[in-house]
Amino acid sequence: MSELVVVGLKLGFLAALWLAILFTAGAIRTDIFGRKISTSELAAAGGADPYSRKAIKAAKKLPNKLKIPHGPQAGTTVGLGSPIIIGRSEDCQLVLNDDYVSTHHARISRAEGYDVIEDLGSTNGTFVNNQRITVPTQIGLGDSIRIGQSTMVLEK
């Protein structure tokens, strides 16, 4: 082989080596920002845990707000999702300053695909759609809840 070819091949190899590094750098660059997708797409793409996939899909149809349209604290809104306890005590997630409400009155928690309200042995009772509940009851969008003098509705 001629000298020129040898030098050409040598430089060509080094160029290929640096090209590999440039490709890598390019891949790093496009990797920095990630990709924005909606939660439903994420669910469709499928995470590693099939349970979570279902949970995310179901979560989209669930109410995410508890609003008080009537009562002493009308206009108050709390987020749903993590379990909330409603009562007069300061450690409740939703505090109702109302003599007709027990210290820990009721609990709303999220089960697999729906929300559940449960009376915690209150004196004056918890009403879902004007019916006093005795067992944990499934609630959904549009249901109204009455505790003491307050009425609450589930909204999205």
Place this chain on the structure above:
Amino acid sequence: MEDQVVVYRKRRGTEAVLMLFSVLICVAAYILIHLDMDNEIPQQWPWALGIGLGLAVIVHVIVRVRLPYADPLILPLVFLLNGLGVAMIHRLDLGTNPVMHSAELQLVWTGIAVAVFVLVLVFLPDYEVLNRFPYLLFLLGMFLLLMPMLPGIGQEKFGARIWIGVTIGGSTYSFQPAELAKIVLVIAFAAYLVEKKDVLAAAGTKVLGIEIPRVRDLGPILLMWLASLAVLVFQKDLGTSLLFFGLFVMMLYVATGQAGYPILGVFLFAGGAYAGYLFFGHVQARVDAWLNPFKDFDTNYQVIVGQFGMAYGGATGTGWGLGRPNMTPLAKTDFIVAAFGEELGVAGLAAIILIYAILVARGLRAALGIQEPFGKLLAAGLSFVFAIQVFTIIGGVTRLLPLTGLTTPFLSQGGSSLVANWAMTAILLVVTHYARRPMQVRSRQRVRSLAMDETQQIPRAAL
């Protein structure tokens, strides 16, 4: 409005393309070596390509199945380094008379290392299981580290007692237990520091604006210091000693965020190394070879010839097969970097160092990205092992530091090192997979249905 989340792309396709590119570069190196040395294209090049692509396909498929979100860049870079190493060992084989066949052996070890990689991916679905036995793993790691000091199985080679030899059926198999100790101790340190980081981070007194840890928290760092001194004194190996002490100090810093620890670590190590220099001949010889190599040509032959080789290579090197890297003793192991410097020049050596830098950066990126402390420390620790090793050995060959007997990860000849480094890559990839998985999927927790607690009504008739 729909909720938006930011996720990493899986990028397995990018990984496949980069891996193909790595394999092609390595096969090109193989062909160039023969073109330059024998003036003909080697008969076996389809075999080289086939083996490279075969290994790439195996690794790619297992990662795609087991760790779909793993970092896409780590594997191609490891492939490139491993392949370049095999190519250079092959080139050094051809330079000897009679021709040796250590590149074939290295290829076999690469196969074994890939098998170990696959096994780790299959049997380690979640790195959390490694968090269980910090103290037991620490003892095991320490035992492995100090094992070559045991009489009978410990062997001294090239002035360092870091080998153990087992004689089975007349032939002796030797390996470096420190390579295995690297993995075990990284896991042990990570698990230990997750448990103790809050205590160790407690503020002590301030000296010159730097918080010095409380005296009672200095136990762990002093213990590691003594262990590293024992390695330095009895195994005569500065590199291994520096690697393990440096690793522990860096992980301590990552866990606590206390700048006092690395500062203290530097002083402790400098003090220990200086005492070693005063009292031990082998340390003095290393320092002399570093500062004044040309004073004694015969003793410092290796360092000097390595330097000459790199100088001969210049900016773009002599080209594959056209230098004389065989003149350097241990060119396939400790001085493989000098061989690359000679035949690929500064341009090639800088590329190789950059590849290591990207590899380490990707590991640290995963450490930043992951939410949970054990994964953070594990990824950071594994990256540091690579970083310290590369820094120490390339620094030693280029005379930035005194020369130490550490292996160059993935490049240098040697089975135990190759297998250990591939296993570390596998663990690192498992961590990156968890670091890059979409957040929403990970954070959602199971909520038990209250309906399951409903009181059962049992009819009287049933009683």
